[in-house]
Amino acid sequence: MDPVDRLTGVGSRVAAQLSRLSINTIGDLLWHLPIRYENRGQIQPLGPHLIGQSALIRVTIDEARALRHGKARLVAQGHDDTGEITLWQFGRFGPTLAAGQQYLLYGEVRTNAHGGLEMAQPELMQSAQHDAILAVYPTTEGLSQIKLRACIDQALGIALHDLEELIPAHIRRSEGWPGILAALQRVHAPRLSEGIPLRNDPAFVRLIVEELLAHMLALRLKHHEFVQNRAPSLSPGGRLYRNLLDSLSFEPTRAQARVLQEIHDDLARPAPMLRLVQGDVGSGKTLVAAGAALTAIEQGYQAALMAPTALLAEQHHRNFSQWLAPLGVSVHLLSGQQSAAERRANLAALADGSAKMVIGTHALFQEQVRFDRLALVIVDEQHRFGVHQRLALSDKGARPDGESLRPHQLVMTATPIPRTLAMSAYADLDLSIIDELPPGRSPITTALIRADRRDELIERISSVCNSGRQAYWVCPLIEDSERIEAQAAESTTAALRESLPHLRIGLVHGRMNSAEKNREMARFKAHEYDLLVATTVIEVGVDVPNASLMIIENADRMGLAQLHQLRGRVGRGATASFCILLFDEPISDKARTRLSLMRETQDGFRLAEADLAQRGPGEILGTRQTGLARLRVADLIQDAHWLAHARDLADALIAENDPNTSALIRRWVGSAQQYGQV
Ligand code: ADP
Numbered sequence: 274m275d276p277v278d279r280l281t282g283v284g285s286r287v288a289a290q291l292s293r294l295s296i297n298t299i300g301d302l303l304w305h306l307p308i309r310y311e312n313r314g315q316i317q318p319l320g321p322h323l324i325g326q327s328a329l330i331r332v333t334i335d336e337a338r339a340l341r342h343g344k345a346r347l348v349a350q351g352h353d354d355t356g357e358i359t360l361w362q363f364g365r366f367g368p369t370l371a372a373g374q375q376y377l378l379y380g381e382v383r384t385n386a387h388g389g390l391e392m393a394q395p396e397l398m399q400s401a402q403h404d405a406i407l408a409v410y411p412t413t414e415g416l417s418q419i420k421l422r423a424c425i426d427q428a429l430g431i432a433l434h435d436l437e438e439l440i441p442a443h444i445r446r447s448e449g450w451p452g453i454l455a456a457l458q459r460v461h462a463p464r465l466s467e468g469i470p471l472r473n474d475p476a477f478v479r480l481i482v483e484e485l486l487a488h489m490l491a492l493r494l495k496h497h498e499f500v501q502n503r504a505p506s507l508s509p510g511g512r513l514y515r516n517l518l519d520s521l522s523f524e525p526t527r528a529q530a531r532v533l534q535e536i537h538d539d540l541a542r543p544a545p546m547l548r549l550v551q552g553d554v555g556s557g558k559t560l561v562a563a564g565a566a567l568t569a570i571e572q573g574y575q576a577a578l579m580a581p582t583a584l585l586a587e588q589h590h591r592n593f594s595q596w597l598a599p600l601g602v603s604v605h606l607l608s609g610q611q612s613a614a615e616r617r618a619n620l621a622a623l624a625d626g627s628a629k630m631v632i633g634t635h636a637l638f639q640e641q642v643r644f645d646r647l648a649l650v651i652v653d654e655q656h657r658f659g660v661h662q663r664l665a666l667s668d669k670g671a672r673p674d675g676e677s678l679r680p681h682q683l684v685m686t687a688t689p690i691p692r693t694l695a696m697s698a699y700a701d702l703d704l705s706i707i708d709e710l711p712p713g714r715s716p717i718t719t720a721l722i723r724a725d726r727r728d729e730l731i732e733r734i735s736s737v738c739n740s741g742r743q744a745y746w747v748c749p750l751i752e753d754s755e756r757i758e759a760q761a762a763e764s765t766t767a768a769l770r771e772s773l774p775h776l777r778i779g780l781v782h783g784r785m786n787s788a789e790k791n792r793e794m795a796r797f798k799a800h801e802y803d804l805l806v807a808t809t810v811i812e813v814g815v816d817v818p819n820a821s822l823m824i825i826e827n828a829d830r831m832g833l834a835q836l837h838q839l840r841g842r843v844g845r846g847a848t849a850s851f852c853i854l855l856f857d858e859p860i861s862d863k864a865r866t867r868l869s870l871m872r873e874t875q876d877g878f879r880l881a882e883a884d885l886a887q888r889g890p891g892e893i894l895g896t897r898q899t900g901l902a903r904l905r906v907a908d909l910i911q912d913a914h915w916l917a918h919a920r921d922l923a924d925a926l927i928a929e930n931d932p933n934t935s936a937l938i939r940r941w942v943g944s945a946q947q948y949g950q951v
Pocket residue numbers: 523524525526529552553554555556557558559560687711712816
């Protein structure tokens with residue numbers, strides 16, 4: 274639609290103000306919905322039902338008293354046929370309420386300490402305004418409600434001619450939705466006779482679900498498009514995987530077996546798999562990944578696993594080598610730190626197909642990396658990668674006979690995301706959840722301790738380490754400054770070395786290069802250190818089962834999901850583990866409640882739900898939030914219960930080849946590019 278300055282009364286100043294509200298076109302005005310309404314058309318009888326509402330009342334003043342002290346100028350007592358109310362006037366403007374007179378007043382009704390009704394600074398009205406439910410909009414400095422309302426009125430007038438109905442009639446009927454124009458009229462200019470629209474009004478619901486539906490469409494269409502590609506169909510053999518299981522000292526959990534079955538069903542199809550596996554820290558995602566990789570390898574294909582850091586790539590390389598080498602499968606590592614000769618050898622082995630399993634970091638994306646028959650790409654800790662990077666790897670598809678095949682994609686994340694949110698934010702992926710931990714894990718005891726009780730901590734660390742266990746000390750996250758963060762970690766290390774001279778203390782922080790980080794981590798893993806001081810770089814995936822104590826500084830400043838990830842670094846062995854969350858006084862009630870939840874539960878999904886409720890989806894989705902974070906009428910927290918339904922509707926529209934899907938995406942998502950490519 275046209276830019277807003279085409280409207281009467283909108284010059285560059287108003288246009289700039291509107292733009293601060295993300296309103297740039299006349300169409301944008303339509304989706305700028307009221308936050309509340311004022312009913313000035315109907316005189317309300319006094320009574321407790323008015324508490325919390327703005328209302329028009331007609332009262333006779335029984336008594337009015339001028340005040341000398343305090344902020345109020347006048348307090349009056351009034352009544353109507355059904356009740357009484359106290360009225361307060363402030364400031365020196367407006368006529369003074371006088372005893373014996375009757376007034377028509379508009380304002381917010383509240384309750385006072387004695388349970389009576391009161392209204393502060395009522396507006397004096399001449400008469401009830403007919404059919405006057407007024408929409409009140411979110412606005413910005415300098416832009417009045419009246420001006421904004423006038424703009425929206427004009428936009429509605431234009432929409433009458435211009436706006437297309439994009440939802441097919443049969444869906445509107447089955448959902449009980451009004452048409453698009455009726456819905457907009459209802460929310461922007463409700464008629465008194467129909468009452469004030471609430472968020473569950475069919476008009477609101479239609480707009481909310483239409484928006485969510487459009488976002489789901491953008492993602493589902495990508496999914497749909499992607500699975501039109503061809504992929505090698507891998508029949509589940511299972512010999513290598515069975516051999517692997519035979520060599521292990523444990524059985525897969527039921528959840529691991531179920532998820533691997535879901536993966537095998539996908540791999541058997543000639544279309545590329547696009548599956549997200551969510552599993553809490555320690556749920557055993559690596560075994561599932563290995564099972565999938567072995568299926569590809571057994572049938573003469575190659576598999577690649579991509580990790581977010583060199584440290585994790587090396588750890589995976591060690592684990593995979595231990596598991597796969599005895600089965601006769603060599604595991605290659607591709608990382609930035611290899612010598613040129615090593616690298617050349619690895620590249621050659623990938624290109625000629627002799628390397629079956631490769632593990633690496635971003636280095637895997639590089640153009641020189643060629644595969645012979647790549648059938649499976651596994652991405653660990655997905656939230657660290659952008660979709661574009663995944664695409665780059667998926668382009669390196671298997672080309673056994675010149676035909677372009679896409680590899681299957683398996684994405685693994687340890688960030689638990691509430692199911693409804695995962696289904697929508699990751700609507701381009703199919704979802705599997707490993708919702709069970711391997712048996713024999715001892716629970717982690719979590720305690721909250723004030724940062725000034727440091728001496729007790731020193732003793733604690735000392736006794737844990739003296740008994741042959743290891744500990745982590747996590748330094749606070751300092752946003753936007755790796756340098757200050759590193760300095761803090763260094764001075765903490767120095768202080769701890771002084772207090773604990775008999776312990777061997779290592780340090781990793783984000784300013785070290787990965788060779789240095791790796792060396793320190795490796796030494797900690799080999800128990801050459803008793804205590805490791807670290808910044809949040811150790812967050813993801815690092816596995817040292819002998820570590821049984823973790824101390825996290827400034828825990829009150831971190832999100833629950835992040836604390837949960839960090840805490841997952843302990844409790845990996847059989848001994849009882851402890852996690853100590855340090856906080857500084859004063860601590861807000863909210864932060865205290867949050868930290869208490871850490872003490873109560875080790876269920877990552879519960880913690881994620883709490884994060885979602887308190888901090889919104891951005892916290893949980895990280896880089897994924899781009900599209901859904903820019904919702905106009907829907908709200909991911911309030912309207913989360915509509916997401917699954919919106920996704921079903923999106924699939925229905927795709928299935929029936931609805932002609933308006935792209936227009937819907939354009940209306941609400943803008944360019945679908947912001948979701949990138951799957
Ligand atoms: P994550 O899901 O966090 O990546 P890992 O795959 O690293 O978890 O597994 C954590 C630990 O649990 C590893 O030492 C792994 O060998 C072990 N493990 C995996 N599956 C099982 C199982 N079914 N029974 C016992 N231990 C298991």
